[in-house]
Amino acid sequence: EMVMTQSPATLSVSPGERATLSCRASQSVGSSLAWYQQKPGQAPRLLIYGASTRATGIPARFSGSGSGTEFTLTISSLQSEDFAVYYCQQYNNWPPRGTFGQGTKVEI
């Protein structure tokens, strides 16, 4: 079964700083990787798909990279509204068991 592992579990960053989040797949998923942002009491919001394509309306400070088993989400200059939990999701394997990582909390 596919396992998605995110690191770190918690990332403490100051506003204006750069944040780098990692996601590792237990087997290759090609570029079939998405990133989501979730704030308390809200549904997840799609940020990145295809490993590096920003979804509609997502600011340019969010960027994704990687392929195969290693992926990175970078937030170039953290804004106050970026403090949230971030999840990666693979959609290469069918059925999508183990599709989500466990999340990285970005906190002040």
Added chain:
Amino acid sequence: QVQLVQSGAEVKEPGASVKVSCKASGYTFTNYYMHWVRQAPGQGLEWMGIINPDGGGTNYAQKLQGRVTMTRDTSTSIVYMELSSLRSDDTAVYFCARVLPPKQRTGAFETWGQGTVVTVSS
């Protein structure tokens, strides 16, 4: 604009069933697969299953097989998720989510419902 609007919060006793609805608007309902994802309190996201609104075909997470049923009504553009034999560990927020590319069963989840809180408690 594309919208998914879910039914309201539910409180159920252990052993009961719950049926959550997800009404789609702003796009051709039968062109996009719909997934269901749940999130227990303070936990991560768990994939539950998928339904193809065009034909009604389904595929469920192995751990939920036998307890979950997903259906759709094309006349109202609503998909339903019913979970039976509820247990306390089914307490969670349940989301419907539409896949980004049309006519593909897997992909990024571009649009999400607002979530439905289901509480299982005696």
